[in-house]
Amino acid sequence: MSANYAQTMLEYCLVSGNDWWDVIIGLRPNLIDSVCEKITETFMNKQQLELQQKWLSRFLTIKASLYRCLNTSSANNSGQCKAGDFYTLIMLNAIATTLKSLLRPRDNQENEGPAENLSLLIQNKGNDMQYMKVDTILINLDNKDFCVEPQILQSFQHLHQWIADLTLYLLASLPQQCHHNQFRFPGGGLIFDTKALNTLRELLVIIRFWGLINSGCLPVFTKMENDLDVISLLFKLLSKTVTERLDEKLLDECCLLPNQVLIPHLDLCLKAIGVASPALFTNALPLQFDYFSEPSFLKFTAKTHSIDGAVNCYAGRRIDVVRYVGLGASNQESSNLRSCSRCNAVSLLKPIMRSPATRAWDQRWIKNCLCGGHWRVNTTS
Structure with missing residues (x-):
């Protein structure tokens, strides 16, 4: 199967809703990067913004499915890490959409809603030093637009926890990714994605405000100092990562995080099982199977790094x-x-x-x- 033909078939699967499993098993490892580049160029440059928003989640899922079939001999910049980046971005976008949908603009509000106003505030003024404090952002927002029933907020505490843990995970991984050439983690690539970091900043502001309404919806942290304001610290470090150059001072602050708060190890690498996995590319064809029996050649170990100081709580x-x-x-x-x-x-x-x-x-x-x-x-x- 050629790269152009695979691109056409994957784009058809994207818009038709058909499964792309048959396309993946027809590819070879040397075509994965080329196919991903082609479908990305077409999707991002030739499609209208409305269509991009409609199909974004499915588009990222297809790319992740392609990359997780790669498991190179080195864990640096492997396909598993890239796949983890896409899966993390899918979850982040889904949570952001869900939480922002709870913000209801007032009836007499004709312009953008509260979620759009928050995004504009962070994008336009987020580079100012005074707006690197989460409480400063709260002061400049209309509190009435962010009020939600306390019972609803409590039911989304687990999603708030995921956002906080992801932020800790990304910031703690930054020193290793900068000091070691091409040292990557599943999901860690989002630390270099400005749009994803701004989304995290927006969600931290929303979570901070909702915590004033119902403290039970706040993320839970294991802190070394009781008076440490973790959400404010995370927002400040994220803001510096977005607006400033990645200098040694910022990296030193990120290195101190494991000494201030427990860094949870997140398993963001959804390892593929079955045929559409690295086993397809590491075994000679044709592959032989028996009913009701999983062959040993389908088993593989995903090669990924671990973050210094992170704790596997689960x-x-x-x-x-x-x-x-x-x-x-x-x-x-x-x-x-x-x-x-x-x-x-x-x-x-x-x-x-x-x-x-x-x-x-x-x-x-x-x-x-x-x-x-x-x-x-x-x-x-």
């Missing part, structure tokens, strides 16, 4: 891939779990917390996993 436990809540020990069986057929990630079949506000979030993932794979029920990971 070792030996399963995490809901779309809700970021613990699901108990990995060897426990449960009938209320569904697992992905493409990456084996798990999620609750019936959410514990059911409310009108969280129903929209659950409906987003009712058919597919974050990686685009279909759910299967009554299986254990």
Whole structure:
């Protein structure tokens, strides 16, 4: 299969809703980068903004599916890290859309809504030193536009926690990614994405304000000093990362983070299982299979680095891939779990917390996993 033909078929899958699994298994590893560059150029430069917004999540999922088939001998800048970047960006965009949708403009407001006003404020004035403080941003916002019922805020605490943990993860990874040439982590590439960092800044402001309404919705941190304001610190470091040059002073501040607050290790690499994985490119064709038996050549180890000072708080436990809540020990069986057929990630079949506000979030993932794979029920990971 040529790169141009693969590009055409993937673009057809993008707009038609068809699965792209058959296209992936027809590719070879030397074509992955070329195909990704071609579909990116077409999508970003030749499509209208409205269509880009409509298909962005699916577009990122396709690119992630391509890159996670690569597992080079070196963990530096591997396909697994790039795939992790795309999956993290998908989740970040989904959370941002969900949380911002809770902000309701007043009836007499004819211009942009509160979410748009916040974005403009951070983009236009975020470079000023005084606006690198999260409380300064709050002062310049209309508080009435950000008021939400306390019960609704509590139901989204797990998403607030994911945003805070991701910010810690990215900032803690920055020194290693800058000091070591091409030293990368799954999801760590977002620290160099200005748009993603601004999205994180906006969400930290929203979470900060909502914490004044209901403190129970705030992220939980394990701090070395009780009086440390973690959200303010994260917002300041993110602002410096966006607006200033990555100098040694900023890197030193990021190096101090593990000594101030616990840095959670996030598993942002949704490792592929089955045929559409690195096993396809590391074994000679044709591949032979037996019914009801998984061949040993499909197993592989994803080569990724770990962040200095990060702690794996969920070792030996399963995490809901779309809700970021613990699901108990990995060897426990449960009938209320569904697992992905493409990456084996798990999620609750019936959410514990059911409310009108969280129903929209659950409906987003009712058919597919974050990686685009279909759910299967009554299986254990």
